[in-house]
Amino acid sequence: MSPQTQSEPQTLTGYLRIIRRRKWAVAQMLLLGPLAALVISLHQTPAYEASAGVLLSLQPTTNVTQAGPATPEDPARVVQNQAQIARALPVVRRVVQATGNAFPNASALLTNSSVSTDDGVDLLTFSVTHRSPAAAVGLANEYARQFLVYLQNFETSSVTRALKQVNQRIATMKEHGVRGRLYTALQAKQQELETLETLETPTASLVHSATSAAKVKPRFVRNLLLGIGLGLLIGLGTAFLWEALDSRIRSEEEVGELLGLPLLGRAREAPKRLGTTLSMVHAPESAHAESFRTLRIALETVSRRIGAKSIMVTSAVDGEGRSSTVANLAVAQARAGRRVVLVDFDLRYPSLDRLFGLEGRPGLTDVVLGHVSLEEAMAEIPIVQPIGIQDKPFNQAPTNGSTRSGGSFGGSLRVLTAGPVSPDVRELLVSPVVAELLEQVHGQADTVLVDAPPIVPVGDAQALAAHVDALLVVVKFSFVRRRLLNELRRTLEMTSAPPLGFVLIESEGEEQDAYAGFYRPRRLRALPKVTVP
Secondary structure, three states, X not given: OXXXXXXXXXXXXXXXXXXXXXXXXXXXXXXXXXXXXXXXXXXXXXXXXXXXXXXXXXXXXXXXXXXXXXXXXXXXXXXXXXXXXXXXXXXXXXXXXXXXXXXXXHHHHHHOEXXXXXOOOOEEEEEEEEOOHHHHHXXXXXXXXXXXXXXXXXXXXXXXXXXXXXXXXXXXHHHOOOOOHHHHHHHHHHHHHHHHHHHOOOOEEEEEOOOOOEEEEOOHHHHHHHHXXXXXXXXXXXXXXXXXXXXXXXXXXXXXXXXXXXXXXXXXXXXXXXXXXXXXXXXXXXXXXXXXXXXXXXXXXXXXXXXXXXXXXXXXXXXXXXXHHHHHHHHHHHHOOOEEEEEEOOOOOOOHHHHOOOOOOOOHHHHHOOOOOHHHHOEXXXXXXXXXXXXXXXXXXXXXXXXXXXXXXXXXXXXXXXXXOOOXXXXXXXXXXXXXXXXXXXXXXXXXXXXOOOOOOOOHHHHHHHHOOEXXXXXXXXXXXXXXXXXXXXXXHOOOOOEEXXXXXXXXXOOOOOOOOOOOOOOOOOOOXXXXX
C-alpha cells in the first residue's frame, strides 16, 4: 500500500467537493464582499477629475552661444524627464500659491494629482482630483500653465543671466569713460543675446485645456464587481483553509483512500433499546441486524480468495464498536450454517463475556495457565433465541424448549471469553501457547473470529496478528480523524496478516439508510393442521 497524505485527490473533482462541502462559507463571503463594497461606496466623499494636456517639442534648437550644432537627445528620455520636472516641488508650490485654498500644501496636491505620459506620444496629461468639479477644472489648467511658465523660465535663464552680466560691464565702462575694442565686442555680444532672447521658442505648449470634470468616486459598479471578486477569493481561501484545519472524515470514500482498504460493510450503532444485547439475536429482523448479514457475505467472499480461516477484528482505538461487531458477525455466520468459534483476546478490557452473558465462566487465560481444558472453557451459544427468554443471558437454558424457528440452521457458535485478566497474562500473546491454542481451535471450526485490542495504542494486536490469517478493521465514522487513520494505516502496513477491508460504523442521524423500511419479511401464520385419512 502506498502512503496516503491527503484526504482529497488533487483534481478538479476533489476541489469541487471541498467547495460544495464548504458552500456556506463561500456564500457568506460572496455576500459580504459586495455588501462591504456598497457600504464603503456610500460613505466615500464624491470626487471629480479634470485633465489638461501639454505637448512637448522634441526638435533640438540651435543655440548661437554654442560652438557647434545641438546634440540630439532620446525622445522617450526627454518626455520622462519633463514628467518628473512637472512633479517637482517648485512647480507644485507655484500651483498651490496660485490657486489659494484649493489644497493646503504641496503634499496634498501631489496626492490628488498625476502627470502621465503615453508611449510614443509627446504629450503630458495633467490630472487633478477634487471634491468640486469646477475646482478640479481650474486646478488642472493652472497646473499645466504653471509648468509651462516654470519650463520657459528655466530654459531662458542662462541667456538672461548672460545678458545681465554684459549689460553690467557695459554700464561700468561707460561710467569710467572706457572705450576701445573690448567695449565694441561687448556691444556686439549684447545685441546677439538680445536677439537670442527674442527668438527663443518654448519647448512645450498647452494643446487642450480642461473644460469639464468626470466623477471618479464613488464608482458603484466597479466597487461592486471588486467586492464580488474579493468576496469570492476570500470565500474560496476560507473554504480551503477550513478544510486543511478540519481533520474530520466526510465519507467512506475518504476512509478507504486513507487506509487503502475496500469497504466491506457498514452498520449503525446498536439501537439504545437493545442496550448491550446483540441485534442479530434479539432483533434479527431489524436493519441493524441485516447490515451484519451483508457484512458476512462480503467477508466470506474476500476471505475465500486468500483462504483465510482465522480473522482478527481490530480497530484504531477503543470505543469504535469492535466487540459488538465481531459478536454480531459471529452469530450471522453461525446462522448461515457455519461452525464458528469466537475468541476474546482483549486481555485489557474484555467484552464478550458481558455481551453473551458469560460472566464468571473460565476463559482463555484459564486454558493457557492450565486450569481448565479448551473444551471446558468454550461455551456453546444457541444461535436462535428461545421464545419467552429474550432478556435472559445466552448461557441460561430455555424454560419451555420452544424456539422462534422450528428448523435448524446447521451452524454452531462457541465462545471462548478472555477469563481473568491481569498485566502479567498479557505477555501470553507473544508466547507459543497462543499459536498452539489457535491451532486447536482451527480444527474445530470453519471460521475463527478473534476479538483483538485496538491496534494503534497497544502492541497486543500486532503480536496477535502473527497467528491469524487476515485482519478486519472496524472504523467508527464520527470517532476517527485523518491523523488517526494515517497512523492506523502505517500500523497495518507493519503487521504480518493482510487486512481484508474495513467496516464503517455510523452513529444515529449520520447517513440514513435509503432502503430502511422498504423491505420487511412478513410473519407467517401457522398453517392449519390437516388430518390425513
